[in-house]
Amino acid sequence: MIAKTIKDICLGESSSFSKTITEADVVLFAGVTGDMNPVHMNDVYAKTSMFKNRICHGGLVSALFSTVLGTSLPGVGTIYLSQESKFIKPVYLNDTITATVEVIEIIESKNRVVLKTTATNQNGDVVITGQALVMPPR
Amino acid sequence: MIAKTIKDICLGESSSFSKTITEADVVLFAGVTGDMNPVHMNDVYAKTSMFKNRICHGGLVSALFSTVLGTSLPGVGTIYLSQESKFIKPVYLNDTITATVEVIEIIESKNRVVLKTTATNQNGDVVITGQALVMPPR
Amino acid sequence: MIAKTIKDICLGESSSFSKTITEADVVLFAGVTGDMNPVHMNDVYAKTSMFKNRICHGGLVSALFSTVLGTSLPGVGTIYLSQESKFIKPVYLNDTITATVEVIEIIESKNRVVLKTTATNQNGDVVITGQALVMPPR
Amino acid sequence: MIAKTIKDICLGESSSFSKTITEADVVLFAGVTGDMNPVHMNDVYAKTSMFKNRICHGGLVSALFSTVLGTSLPGVGTIYLSQESKFIKPVYLNDTITATVEVIEIIESKNRVVLKTTATNQNGDVVITGQALVMPPR
Numbered sequence A, B, C, D: 001m002i003a004k005t006i007k008d009i010c011l012g013e014s015s016s017f018s019k020t021i022t023e024a025d026v027v028l029f030a031g032v033t034g035d036m037n038p039v040h041m042n043d044v045y046a047k048t049s050m051f052k053n054r055i056c057h058g059g060l061v062s063a064l065f066s067t068v069l070g071t072s073l074p075g076v077g078t079i080y081l082s083q084e085s086k087f088i089k090p091v092y093l094n095d096t097i098t099a100t101v102e103v104i105e106i107i108e109s110k111n112r113v114v115l116k117t118t119a120t121n122q123n124g125d126v127v128i129t130g131q132a133l134v135m136p137p138r
Helices: A023-033 A043-048 A058-071 B023-033 B043-048 B058-071 C023-033 C043-048 C058-071 D023-033 D043-048 D058-071
Strands: A014-020 A079-087 A096-107 A112-120 A126-135 B014-020 B079-087 B096-107 B112-120 B126-135 C014-020 C079-087 C096-107 C112-120 C126-135 D014-020 D079-087 D096-107 D112-120 D126-135
Touching: A014 A058, A014 C043, A023 A058, A023 B023, A023 B058, A023 C023, A058 A079, A058 A096, A058 A112, A058 A126, A058 B023, A058 B058, A058 B079, A079 A112, A079 B058, A096 A126, A096 C043, B014 B058, B023 B058, B023 C023, B023 D023, B043 D014, B043 D096, B058 B079, B058 B096, B058 B112, B058 B126, B079 B112, B096 B126, C014 C058, C023 C058, C023 D023, C023 D058, C058 C079, C058 C096, C058 C112, C058 C126, C058 D023, C058 D058, C058 D079, C079 C112, C079 D058, C096 C126, D014 D058, D023 D058, D058 D079, D058 D096, D058 D112, D058 D126, D079 D112, D096 D126
Parallel strands: none
Antiparallel strands: A014 A096, A079 A126, A079 B079, A096 A112, A112 A126, B014 B096, B079 B126, B096 B112, B112 B126, C014 C096, C079 C126, C079 D079, C096 C112, C112 C126, D014 D096, D079 D126, D096 D112, D112 D126
C-alpha cells in the first residue's frame, strides 16, 4: 500500500489511472446514484441530443481522480478535502480515460497538497480539468 | 420528464434527491471507478483510521447533485459545465443523504445557471457544500 | 435441490454448467475482487497485450466449477476441499463457457470424491483443465 | 503501474491485498458465476449446515490472489498459468481477508515464477493455502 506523507511528496510529481468506461459501468453508476438522465440511459433520446450518442456521467469520470489520490498519490490515508471539475468534452461509452493528478502546491504547515486533475480520452483529448485539495497521511 | 429552459427558472428555486447509501452501493462504485481505498473496502483498516468505520466514496455522494440537475432542476437536456465540492464530514454506510441544488445566479445572455449544491445526512449535518454551473436545455 | 451422498455417485459421472461471460460480469467481478488489471479493464492497454483484446479474469471462469459442484454433482451440502486449475487459453468477453466436472475417483472410507474439471468455450476449445476434491453431503 | 520482469523479482519477496468480503460481494459473485449454493445465499439453510451461517464462495476468496499477482507481484502483464487452492477454513460474511503471495521459485530460463498463496482472516487464521505459477511480464 502506497501512503506518502507530505515530506515524501515533490512539486510536479504525478500519477495516473486508466480504465475503459463501459455500458456496464454506466448502468451500475446510474443505479448507485439514481442519475437516470436519458442522455446516459436512453439510446433513442441520446441520438436526438447534441451529443448524438449516450455519454458517461461526468461524476463517474471525475471519480477516477479519487482512485489515484487515495491509492497512489498521496495514497492510503489521504483525506479528500475538495474537488473542482470542469467538464470540457463528453465521454462516450467505451472511451478509455486516463485520470492524472499532478502536485502543484505543497502547504507543509497545514499538511495540505493541491493537485491539478486532468482526464484525457484515448485520443488525447482533455475531457475534464480541475484541481483537488487533500491532506496526505501523517 | 422535467426540462426547464432558462426562462422557466427562478432565483432561489431549489430541488432535492434523497437516497440511502448502502454497502452494496459502495461495492459497486468501487468496481466502476477502481477506487479500492481500504477506508471504503476494509473494515479492519477503517477501524484504525480517523473515521473509525468504513466511509462512502466522496465522489459517490457528490454524484447525487448530478441526479438532481439532470432530471429535475433544470432537468433533462441540461449540460453540466462544472462542479466544485468541499467534503465537510464523512458519510458512513447506511447514511441517508439529501442532495439539494438551489439557483443562486441566472446568466440569461449566456444561457448559464449557477446553483449552490449541499448534501446533508439523516441528522441534518452538512456533509458536502459547493456549486455547479450548468446550461439549461433550450 | 440435488444432494448426492457418496453412495449415489458413480465413477465417470459428469455434470455441466454453461454461461456467457459478459462485460458486465467482468466489471462486477473486478469490483468484488479488487482485480483492476488493465488486461481486464482497459481496451487500449489490452490491444497492446499478447491477447489483443480484453480477457476475462481466470478466477471468474474457474468459479463456474464450484457452481456445478455445489448445486449439481455432488450438489447441495458438498464441502469444497481443493481446486487445481491450469489456464490453457484466454477467455474473451462474450465467450460462452461450459464448465464440466467428471468423477474420476471415489474414496468412500474418507467420504471424498475427486473430479476432473474442464472448461471449454463455444468453439469447443479447452480453456481450463484441473481437478477438484470434495466431500459429498452425508 | 507495477510490472516486474523476472530479473526484478527476488526469492522470498511477497505482496498482499486486504478486503472485507461483504454480503454485497457474495450476491454479486453469485450472479456473475451462477453459484446459488444455499450455503452462500440462504440464511435459513445455512443455519442448518455444519457452518451455522452463510459463508463466502471459495472462488471469491481465492480470486484475491489474482488481484495481487496481476497488479503488484509480478504486476501488470503477468500471465496466470495455474492456481492450486486448499480451502482450510470457512470465510464468513464480513470477514476481512488478506491474500498474500510469496515468491518460492524462480525459473529464469522459462520465465516462470512459483508463488505460495495464503489467505488469512482478521484473526490471523489461515483460510486458504496453495500456489500459483505465473509468467512475469517481459
